[in-house]
Amino acid sequence: MSNKRSSSGNGPTQRQLRVGELIRRTLSDVLNRAEVHDPDLNRMSITVGEVSCSNDLKVATVYVAPLMGSVPMEEAIAALARNKAELRHRVASELTLKYAPDLRFRPDETFDRLDETRRLFADPRVQQDVAAPTADDRDGEED
Template identity: 65%
Template sequence: MARHRQSEGSGPSQRQLRVGELIRRTLSSVLAKGEVHDPELNAMSITVGEVRTSPDLKIATVYVMPLGGAGRDEAIQALKRNRGELRRALMRDMTLKYAPDLRFVIDETFDRMDETRALFDRAEVRRDIEGGDPETEA
C-alpha cells in the first residue's frame, strides 16, 4: 500500500487535526484543574484555543491566551517552565507513541477578530457592504 506524502500547499491531515484536538482538550483540562505543581501557573486562567501538530506528530504548537489577555508573557514563561510536566500529563491521559514537544505561542485570533470588527465599523467599509453608490452620496 503506497503512502501519500502531504504536499507543501495542503492543509493538515485528519490525523493531525484529531490528535491536535485531543491535545487541546487534555491540556485545557490539566490547566483548568490545576494539576501542575506550579502555584503561579495554577493561579492563571489560560485558554487553549488551538493545537497544531507537525505531520509526524512530534511537535505540537499550542496557541494559548490568558483570561482577559493580560499577562501574556508571564503565561508563556510559566507554560514553558512546566513543559515537561505538561508532556507527562499528555502521555498519562493519551495513547500516543511519543509525547510531542510542546511549543507555546499567544493565540492572536482574538486580536484579529477585534481588528476585523473595527474595519467593518469604518464608514467607507459599511457603505461598500451595504451597496451604497459613492457618486450618488457625494
C-alpha cells in the first residue's frame, strides 16, 4: 500500500501551520528587538501578519506590513529582502528543522481587504438586503 504524504488540497497541514507560526513569532521578535545589522530596517516598525509554508517546508512566504503606514510597503519589503540571509539564519537557530526555509516577503493585504469589506457592508443596497427578511425567516414566523 502506498502512503500518500502530500496534502490532498484541503489546505495546509498541522505541521505547516505550526512551523509557519513559529517562523512568524521568531521574525516578529527579531524585528521588534532590532537584532538585524541594518539601521534602515531597525528604524522601521514592521508587523508580520502571517507565514505560509510550502509542503516540503523549504519555502516560507512571509506577509508583512509597515505599522501605521510608517514607511512605504515597497521600502519595507526591499529592506527585508536585503537582510534575508541574516533573518533566515535567526529563524534557523530557533527552529529544529532539517533545512532553513527560504524566506520570501510579500505585502500583507489583510487590512485592505478588511476595509473593502467594511465599505461593502456600509453600502445602502447591502444594508437593505441584510435587513430584508428571507423566505426561511417568514416560514419560521408562522409556526
